Amino acid sequence: MKGNLIIISAPSGTGKTTLLKKLFAELKGVTFSISHATRNPRSGEQNGVDYYFVDQETFKKMRTNNEFLEWAKVHGNYYGTSKKEVSRHLAQGLDVILDIDVQGARQVRESSGEKYFSIFIAPPSWEELERRLTGRGTDSDETIKLRLQNSRLEIKEAPLYDYMIVNDTLDQATNILRSIIIAQRSRSRRDAEGLPLSLPQL
Ligand code: ADP
Ligand code: 5GP
DSSP states (O other): OOOOHHHHOOOOTTTTHHHHHHHHHHOOEEEEEOOOSSSSOOOOOOOOOBBBBBHHHHHHHHHHTTTTEEEEETTEEEEEHHHHHHHHHHTTTTTEEOOOOOOHHHHHHHOOOOEEEEEEEEEOOOHHHHHHHHOOSSSSSHHHHHHHHHHHGGGGGGGGEEEEEEOOOOHHHHHHHHHHHHHHHTTTTTTTOOBBBOOOOO
């Protein structure tokens, strides 16, 4: 039985990466599609774990060869989801999370042909978003400014998503995210761990 495709978007700095790490530690049967990105790795990020870090030339070649399920230019860099990676995981029965921006989400909605559901994660306030972006300590002032500007545009797309979570406290936001994924599993006749349900024989 194929897994679910789960689109998750959030303004940069909301805490999506932190939330997903906690989710993966707590829930079985769910995985993450590692995107290709042309930005430089942040300290601590690893190629093939956080992203496949590629140069623009490689990215363009993959785009021309139609290897992406979706792709977009986000905050000045290119990001894309590999079709092959997603279908391999779905075929294994795993739920696959696409951590993608609002432009990519629109492409999946309009044209991928895959069944999906989508979740928007919002920060509790603009002030807290700025605090988190600054507190992360990984981006220059200029990058933070660009990301904050873009977040105002991104949040306008929140009504297009099936679910919305405010990442106020991490524990509560993770619980809600886990509950949504488990509820969707029940809809596709799978148990809380994502395995097919078998009914008692009549
Ligand atoms: P994103 O992946 O959405 O860009 P990160 O996961 O890198 O964001 O989180 C940005 C910063 O906010 C990090 O320093 C992280 O530790 C912090 N953070 C994440 N979630 C919360 C939360 N619920 N409360 C307070 N700080 C948080
Ligand atoms: P970051 O540089 O902070 O890791 O990610 C910046 C933004 O790019 C985030 O909104 C993230 O969701 C988005 N992103 C990451 N990978 C992809 C992808 O493959 N496609 C699209 N469209 N956006 C992505």
